[in-house]
Amino acid sequence: MSERNNSAEPDVYPESEECPGEDSFAFGEDLELNQFDGLPFSSRYYTLLEERRALPVWKVKREFEDALVHNQMLIVSGTAKTGRSTQIPQWCAEFCLSAQYQHGMVVCTQTNQQQAIDLALRVADEMDVNIGHEVGYTIPLETCCSSDTVLRYCTDDMLLREMMSDPFLEHYGVIIIDQAHERTVSTDLLLGLLKDILLHRSELRVVVLAVPPMTNKLLNHYGSVPLISLETSRPAEVVHSNSGNKDYFYSALRLVLEIHRTKGDGDVVVFLASAQVYNPRIRANSEVLQPISQCQADTRKQLSGPTDPESLMQALEELDYLAALDDDGNLSEIGIIISEIPLDPQMAKALLASCEFDCVSEMLTIAAMLTAPSCFLEPPAGMTHEAVQCHRKFQHPEGDHFTLINIYGAFKQTQREQYLSAEKWCQDYFLDYSALKTADDIRSELTDTLIRIELPISEPSFGTKTNALNIRRALLAGFFMQIARDVDGSGNYFILTHKHMAQVHPLSSYGAQSHKLRLPQWVLFHEYTLSENNCMRTVSEISPQQFLQMAPVYFFYNLPSSESKDILQDMLDPVGSRKCKDEKQKATSISTDANSGCTKALQTYDRCAIQ
Structure with a gap:
């Protein structure tokens, strides 16, 4: 049993509050003690219990518990603010406790990392237990769980990764797929795979949470399964803006102020024009605003989102290029190792290649810096020139990937010398301290992963010509699909895979705001964004010979015809x-x-x- 560290409030039961009885817990027995840790409930537990009972989901508590006992799968349909994401996992934990966890614990997936953390914190509070003990969470590169954990929130991709070592998810008695309407690739794959797992595990329970527009599709997919619909306390009133002003943000702001002035009490949710759109054909995020249909708007109102089947095909093609799949479409030996590294496949392949090229220390830093949020702060108004001058001190002639190593190295040196606080140093150089701290934590996690899977970690040798060459080779091993050529010597880059033209981002070492370095003819880039000014971010110089050495032959063959391809062909x-x-x-x-x-x-x- 874990020792709970609650607030300073005394652990007494308020006389004015009704002690919870059978209506509160269908599977519990001794209600004066917390059935999950054996300690007395705090007064805060009863305060939160009253709030929980007022949630719309509590009206179907008995119906849900009965359906969970008698069915392998059930679907819960409801909109936001019904309490489904916090209450249903707790009821499932009580169900598993009633069986003494013989069939496993409870896991609840989320599509967003921060939501997984926030929900775990809230549910731990409601259950009157410590976060990281009875209730925990797992997100990429961060785990807050223990052997006592009976309810775990995690991102959908982490549960999918877990299936690689535990195909039937035998650690769990109840699996909850939340936000199924978001239709991420990981959630869609989980929904398909769980249908087969249920055939092999009769004791397993699967609960799918979605908004109403998704319900019919789920029922068609799974057949005859119970459906529990939640009532909303008050339907939302939709207000459309008729403004033709292209400045949609200020138009929306004026509309919100008008609603605030003329309507009664309540909350306002604004759906702004968004650019979170991934184009699988060109492997790029698009920031070009596009109109949507009324149907799409209605779906978005229900917190739903569209799906793109091309994303899955592109992902399989990418894995094939990375040699992560065998001839039968299963994970190859390289693919199995890549799956153990908690990075996207391209970065994981680059990190794996660094073991061969003796530049593991440097690639660990690059991977951590690119996985963490950007370390560059947006300068205050009028301070752009000063920020550029500060960032220029870290710039490396080989490119942005090497610049990131310089920044991380300077950050770590500042931490060691302690002559100046790291926060103050970051502030002086217009760098984000929290982002660099996150990168440091990610690097430690990646190092532990490499040690666990017994991959060699070479000593750092940053600054030598051999090391620079090896870093480029390792990067090309994973990012050979992201190559561009300067076609006119003025920074107009032609991307070989889809023939788009792009510019280097202004904050790059080769960007317009940097000092005038020689523009490289051939570059490798980490990210490409389709916008009014198509930009490549995190760019480093390569040679075409290095590209031909590292890129798979069949990838080069499949490149669309172009002058750049002809140049490479002539070299080959x-x-x-x-x-x-x-x-x-x-x-x-x-x-x-x-x-x-x-x-x-x-x-x-x-x-x-x-x-």
């Missing part, structure tokens, strides 16, 4: 490339009425590409 096979050009010139000189001959010549040219 000068004789064959020259022959292709000659045959192409002959094809263009043939009379326009000789279509078959022209087609034959072009087909010959296509076959000359490397295979």
